[in-house]
Amino acid sequence: MSRSNQPKSPDASGSPQGPFPVPNATLPFWRTDLHELDDHRSTPELPQQCDVLIIGSGLSGAATAYHILDNNPSPPSIVILEARQACSGATGRNGGHVKPDLYYRVPQYARLYGKQAAADMAVFEMDHVQAVKDLVEKECIDCDFVLTRAYDVIIDPKLAETTKSEFDQLVAEGFPTTKDVWYAPAASAKALTGVKDAQCAFSFTVASLWPYKLVMHLLSLAVKRGANLQTHTPVTSVSETLDADGYWLVTTSRGLIKAKKIVFATNGYTAGLLPEFREKIIPVRGICSRIALPKGKEAPSLPFSYSVRHNAKGADYQITRPDGSIIVGGGRPAYWHKGNEWYNIYDDSQMIEPAVSYFDGLMQRTYRGWEDSGAAVDKVWTGILGYSNDLVPYAGAVPYKDGQFICAGFNGHGMPAILLTSKGIAKMVNEGCAFEETGVPWPFKATPSRLQNPSNAIIDMVVQAKL
Ligand SMILES: Cc1cc2nc3c(=O)[nH]c(=O)nc-3n(C[C@H](O)[C@H](O)[C@H](O)COP(=O)(O)OP(=O)(O)OC[C@H]3O[C@@H](n4cnc5c(N)ncnc54)[C@H](O)[C@@H]3O)c2cc1C
Structure with a gap:
């Protein structure tokens, strides 16, 4: 595969829209023992508005909701929208491996981002093993x-x-x-x-x-703490500007919902809602x-x-x-x-x-x-x-869209990167702090210059491997 013959069509149907989650996904082992919230809707109708709308119920969405609500005496109203069943995206179909990269890609990151950033990213991933263990123990999560x-x-x-x-x-x-x-x-x-x-x-x-069990436990805690979970509710578009009252207008298959803040936890599907991420999260x-x-x-x-x-x-x-x-x-x-x-x-x-x-x-x-x-x-x-397109996730504020945040693009490697990234996003949502105060490595920050970067590390990787 080379740059000139890479596939152009975004999906099997040839639709110019998308990417969006498709129905009838293959059945992963992890989804053979379903949680009671798998098809959950906290209310029969979609709420009309909320303080924080989280789109996506994989590890990014669930962990962001968990962190926003954890030890929060005055929590915002949260709605979580999921296109299919809860945790039916990559998190519900992955390898179950929380495997930090402590050395293998570190030289490549050092070449791209400098030695200090490469070291910080490796330490950040290493810290996830303990952070996930601490979370599982603190919340008594039965997830093998x-x-x-x-x-x-x-x-x-x-x-x-x-x-x-x-x-x-x-x-x-x-x-x-x-x-x-x-x-x-x-x-x-x-x-x-x-x-x-x-x-x-x-x-x-x-x-x-x-x-799946880890995420469903986090979602059930979020629901117990007041979050409204709406499964089978695909978001089809988000307004480009705020309305007169300072809300983003979000269109779903079940009608409109207004939100002060939005967290895109949509991973591989992000460009379906945020076109600026086309060719950036593939x-x-x-x-x-x-x-x-x-x-x-x-x-x-x-x-x-x-x-x-x-x-x-x-x-x-x-x-x-x-x-x-x-x-x-x-x-x-x-x-x-x-x-x-x-x-x-x-x-x-x-x-x-x-x-x-x-x-x-x-x-x-x-x-x-x-x-x-x-x-x-x-x-x-x-x-x-x-x-x-540049090997690291996109996290933090969505450029030029006040009140929108992203936690996505985890490159087949989200399990040792999402928990603490989502904690940082929750801090930004709750406290209005800057990305730099979150403890998330700087290369993860979603910046205008990253969105303008035409490089494509995936194609480069494939070309270098002489496929
Ligand atoms: C086969 C496979 C094996 C993997 N193995 C590993 C592994 O062993 N270790 C590892 O670290 N990582 C692995 N990964 C990667 C890992 O699963 C991801 O990095 C991680 O799960 C991403 O979590 P997420 O919450 O960001 O995304 P997801 O789990 O994909 O969640 C995104 C959610 O957003 C929803 N959504 C998207 N668009 C919309 C919309 N428009 N409206 C409403 N909802 C929407 C989706 O339906 C989905 O549920 C693997 C991935 C796959 C596919």
């Missing part, structure tokens, strides 16, 4: 939370060599997050990880969880699976979580669940060269066909001891990620 180590295992000898040399450079320069990273060369990597073709491995602290379709053992059979021990990097095209990422089943996402070698399967695609009712069979036999071909396990795929699903 596991604190563990990840092994990033590299299969390609050349990639192993360059990654090790870049890692050594980070260590030499004193990047703080490298203190939690431990390097294993080929022989010990093979022995310790069980990955047959390991050339080396890096291990560090991560977490895994059931993302919907990208991803695929994930669950692999389970036959009833009564025990899984060979796989106590860590993993990324298996085949080459620069990407990695398969996986967690072991407390029930012994494995969630694996990735599969890029099967489809990344076919841009029309994933780039600028927001239809998660369809599979990525070339990748559907990719997960068959994955455990057997990857791990020693799994050859006769009988492990087999029991579910495959797709989901829409929001990739940003």
Whole structure:
């Protein structure tokens, strides 16, 4: 894929509008045990107005609502609008991996944003593991939370060599997050990880969880604290200017609602409502699976979580669940060269066909001891990620739109970035403070210059990987 032949059509229907969530999305494992608020509407009618309107009920929307209402003696009135069922976007269909990037992309961020910002972003991601753990413990959230180590295992000898040399450079320069990273060369990597073709491995602290259960718990707390949740209510447009009373006018499939402030927690779908984010947050379709053992059979021990990097095209990422089943996402070698399967695609009712069979036999071909396990795929699903054109999320005030905020564009990597970003957005909403007072790394700030930046890091990445 090159810049000249990247897919132009934004969706399967060829509509010039969008991206918008589509009906009949594929069924992820996480949504097989539904919460009572899944189809919830707090009131039969849409409220006519509110102080804060949050669009989107994934981790960004739910965590923003949670933080706005947490310990708030005079909370604003909040309405949360969700196009489909609660938490039916990327959060309800991801890999369940809270895996900070402590070293792998840090050199690239340092080249783009400078060493200090790269270090700050890595620390920010690292802090999420503890922040998520603290939240789960504080609110007693039943979401299969596991604190563990990840092994990033590299299969390609050349990639192993360059990654090790870049890692050594980070260590030499004193990047703080490298203190939690431990390097294993080929022989010990093979022995310790069980990955047959390991050339080396890096291990560090991560977490895994059931993302839908985490979010539904946060939404239920928000509803208990007064938020009005309206599922099955797609927003179709937002006025370009405030009305005479200082409200934004928001049009939905169920009528109009007026809001003083709006938080766009719409991730890959953001450009459907904020056209200035077209080509800045690009919907990208991803695929994930669950692999389970036959009833009564025990899984060979796989106590860590993993990324298996085949080459620069990407990695398969996986967690072991407390029930012994494995969630694996990735599969890029099967489809990344076919841009029309994933780039600028927001239809998660369809599979990525070339990748559907990719997960068959994955455990057997990857791990020693799994050859006769009988492990087999029991579910495959797709989901829409929001990739940003410059590799970092968009957070804070929407430029030139007083009272509008964004928390989106998490690049397939939201679990170690959203909780504290949404806390910062909540502070801006509640206190009217500046982005710089939120503790969110500065490259995340949604600025006019970022919106004018014509670069596209996704296409660059694909071109560099020679696909
Ligand atoms: C297959 C897959 C695997 C992934 N694996 C991982 C992983 O292991 N670790 C990790 O860190 N990240 C992973 N990600 C990325 C991660 O899921 C996201 O970064 C994160 O969930 C984003 O959360 P969010 O709340 O911002 O977006 P979402 O969860 O997508 O929520 C956005 C919500 O907004 C709603 N919405 C959008 N537009 C409108 C509208 N016009 N009107 C009303 N509602 C609207 C959507 O329906 C959706 O529910 C994965 C993603 C996918 C798809």
